[in-house]
Amino acid sequence: MNSNRMVNENFHNVSGPFSIVEIAKLINAKIYNLKNENLSISGASDVDNAMEGEITFIIFKNTIGKLKNSFASACIVNEYDKNSIPKNMVCLEVSNAHVAYARVAQKFYPKDKFIPKISKLSSMPDNYLKSTNIRVDDFVVIEEDVIIENNVSIGTGSFIGKGVKIGANSTIGKNVTIECAEIGNNVLIYSGVRIGQSGFGFAPSSEGHIKIPQVGNVIIGNNVEIGSNSCIDRGSNGPTSIGEGTYIDNLVHVAHNVNIGKFCAIAGQVGIAGSAIIEDYCMFGGQVGIGGHITVGKGSQAGGQAGITKSLDAGSKVSGTPAIPLTQYHRQALKLKKIIKGKGN
Missing domain, CATH: 2.160.10.10 (Hexapeptide repeat proteins)
Structure with a gap:
C-alpha cells in the first residue's frame, strides 16, 4: 500500500494509475497546459486534499482560486481560465465538471467485484442452496417464493420476506429487512x-x-x-x-x-x-x-x-x-x- 495516498486501500478498491490522455478521452475533455503526454495520474480527490500525481475538480467559479494552492497535477473545470489555473497544472475542460469527476473517480475507485457465495449459516429455500449466481452472507433468512435474479448480493443478518422479488445486480446491505x-x-x-x-x-x-x-x-x-x-x-x-x-x-x-x-x-x-x-x-x-x-x-x-x-x-x-x-x-x-x-x- 502506498502510504502517501489519502485513500485507505484496506477500506476501498483502488485502481490505476492512468495516463492523463486516457482520462481526457474518458470524459471527452479539451486539454490545456499539457507538457508531457505520458503524465500518469494515480488518483482523484477534492481540491483541498489532492496530492501530487492526482486529479481534482472545480465546479464553482468562486472556488477556482483554490487551484493555486493545490498540490494536484491536473484539474477538471467547466471553463479554462489561464489566469486562475497554474501553468504547471494540466487542465481538462468539460461541459459538466461534477459529472466528469464522478466518472473519473469511479475509474480510480471501482466497486467491489461480485463473488457468488452461499453461506451455510443462512436459511433459505432449497432452490437457492446451490446457486452460483447470487451471494448470501451469514445469518440471512430468505422465506418461500422469493425471486432473486442474477448477481444479487445479500449482506449478513438480512431478512427477505415471502414473495419478495429482487432484480438483477442489486446489492442488499447488512441487517436489512424487506x-x-x-x-x-x-x-x-x-x-x-x-x-x-x-x-x-x-x-x-x-x-x-x-x-x-x-x-x-x-x-x-x-x-x-x-x-x-x-x-x-x-x-x-x-x-x-x-x-x-x-x-x-x-x-x-x-x-x-x-x-x-x-x-x-x-x-x-x-x-x-x-x-x-x-x-x-x-x-x-x-x-x-x-x-x-x-x-x-x-x-x-x-x-x-x-x-x-x-x-x-x-x-x-x-x-x-x-x-x-x-x-x-x-x-x-x-x-x-x-x-x-x-x-x-
Missing part, C-alpha cells in the same frame, strides 16, 4: 434499511386506535439507492413507489402510498407523509417535512428543514416552515435581521 416488495435492477440498499413494513394506518376512536390492515406493497425502480436506516412503509392498499434513479439518503422515512418519481434526490432525515406525490427530479435538503396527500411538482427544490404543507407547482424553490418561495424567504430573513439590528441599537 417484505411485501418488488426491487428493481441495480438497486443499492444500505445497511439497516427497512422496506415493506406496515404503515402508520389507524382509525382514532373513543376506545383507542383501531388498526387498519396495511395490505399494499412497495415497488422500487431500477438504479435506486436507499441510505442506511431509512424506512419505506408498504401501501395500505396499492403500492408505495420509488421511481428509477432516485437517491435517498440515510434516516429518511417514506410513509404508506407515497409515490416518488424518477431521479429525485432526498437528503437525510426527510419525512414524507402518507399518499404524498413527489414528481420527477425533485430535490430536498436535510430534515424537510412533506405533508400527506399533496403533490410536489416536477423539478421542485426545498431547502433544509422546510415544511411543505401544500402542493407545489413544477419548478418551485421553497424554504422555511410553512414553506414559501425561496426569494420571499430570503427577503423575510433580511427584513427580520434589520428589525433585530434596529432594536439592538
Whole structure:
C-alpha cells in the first residue's frame, strides 16, 4: 500500500494509475497546459486534499482560486481560465465538471467485484442452496417464493420476506429487512434499511386506535439507492413507489402510498407523509417535512428543514416552515435581521 495516498486501500478498491490522455478521452475533455503526454495520474480527490500525481475538480467559479494552492497535477473545470489555473497544472475542460469527476473517480475507485457465495449459516429455500449466481452472507433468512435474479448480493443478518422479488445486480446491505416488495435492477440498499413494513394506518376512536390492515406493497425502480436506516412503509392498499434513479439518503422515512418519481434526490432525515406525490427530479435538503396527500411538482427544490404543507407547482424553490418561495424567504430573513439590528441599537 502506498502510504502517501489519502485513500485507505484496506477500506476501498483502488485502481490505476492512468495516463492523463486516457482520462481526457474518458470524459471527452479539451486539454490545456499539457507538457508531457505520458503524465500518469494515480488518483482523484477534492481540491483541498489532492496530492501530487492526482486529479481534482472545480465546479464553482468562486472556488477556482483554490487551484493555486493545490498540490494536484491536473484539474477538471467547466471553463479554462489561464489566469486562475497554474501553468504547471494540466487542465481538462468539460461541459459538466461534477459529472466528469464522478466518472473519473469511479475509474480510480471501482466497486467491489461480485463473488457468488452461499453461506451455510443462512436459511433459505432449497432452490437457492446451490446457486452460483447470487451471494448470501451469514445469518440471512430468505422465506418461500422469493425471486432473486442474477448477481444479487445479500449482506449478513438480512431478512427477505415471502414473495419478495429482487432484480438483477442489486446489492442488499447488512441487517436489512424487506417484505411485501418488488426491487428493481441495480438497486443499492444500505445497511439497516427497512422496506415493506406496515404503515402508520389507524382509525382514532373513543376506545383507542383501531388498526387498519396495511395490505399494499412497495415497488422500487431500477438504479435506486436507499441510505442506511431509512424506512419505506408498504401501501395500505396499492403500492408505495420509488421511481428509477432516485437517491435517498440515510434516516429518511417514506410513509404508506407515497409515490416518488424518477431521479429525485432526498437528503437525510426527510419525512414524507402518507399518499404524498413527489414528481420527477425533485430535490430536498436535510430534515424537510412533506405533508400527506399533496403533490410536489416536477423539478421542485426545498431547502433544509422546510415544511411543505401544500402542493407545489413544477419548478418551485421553497424554504422555511410553512414553506414559501425561496426569494420571499430570503427577503423575510433580511427584513427580520434589520428589525433585530434596529432594536439592538
